[in-house]
Amino acid sequence: MYPKTFQKLINNFSQLPSIGPRLAERLVLHLFKQKKEIIDDFAKNLLALKNLKSCQRCYNLAETKYCEICNNNNRNQKIICVVEDPLDIIALEKTKKYQGLYHVLGGTIENEEKIKYLNVNQLIHRIKKEQTEELIIATNPTTEGDLTAFYLKEKLKSYPIKITRLARGLSTGGDIEYADEITLSSALINRQKIK
Numbered sequence: 188m189y190p191k192t193f194q195k196l197i198n199n200f201s202q203l204p205s206i207g208p209r210l211a212e213r214l215v216l217h218l219f220k221q222k223k224e225i226i227d228d229f230a231k232n233l234l235a236l237k238n239l240k241s242c243q244r245c246y247n248l249a250e251t252k253y254c255e256i257c258n259n260n261n262r263n264q265k266i267i268c269v270v271e272d273p274l275d276i277i278a279l280e281k282t283k284k285y286q287g288l289y290h291v292l293g294g295t296i297e298n299e300e301k302i303k304y305l306n307v308n309q310l311i312h313r314i315k316k317e318q319t320e321e322l323i324i325a326t327n328p329t330t331e332g333d334l335t336a337f338y339l340k341e342k343l344k345s346y347p348i349k350i351t352r353l354a355r356g357l358s359t360g361g362d363i364e365y366a367d368e369i370t371l372s373s374a375l376i377n378r379q380k381i382k
């Protein structure tokens with residue numbers, strides 16, 4: 188039996204995705220062997236997560252009211268790239284090929300019920316207010332991602348906006364988050380007009 192503190196931490200780590208009980212044990216043991224300052228820093232950063240917010244404009248991760256991208260006036264304010272979650276933004280930013288803004292949907296449409304949990308109305312509100320000229324739909328190349336792209340296209344039928352979708356260089360069923368920079372850059376550059 189482990190000491191209580193140890194066991195509690197193992198339980199915490201086990202709750203993380205892809206971490207089983209054995210790996211959790213190893214991680215906790217590893218941390219235990221670290222210097223006090225390293226453990227303090229780890230704990231401090233973990234607690235600081237509580238202060239991280241969603242950007243009030245695009246729903247990206249933010250430390251203030253708006254995220255760094257929204258706060259940057261040098262970005263093209265007329266293009267919005269729609270993604271499923273904030274990790275997709277990180278992947279797209281790594282390509283350094285995109286200078287517009289983003290909008291995080293918060294998932295995909297799997298069924299009617301799910302739609303109300305996505306930031307779709309907020310997106311429409313932004314398009315009207317910000318007079319967006321192009322919407323790049325960068326949902327994952329999965330059935331749900333396709334359905335979401337189709338739904339957005341239909342929803343925005345009457346708006347004077349160009350809608351494009353990332354090119355099909357990405358493997359079907361794959362995830363933007365894990366795509367390499369070259370594939371993602373070319374998917375972005377060769378994006379196809381769907382409206």
Ligand SMILES: [Zn+2]
Nearest residue numbers: 242245254257
């Ligand atoms: Zn933002």
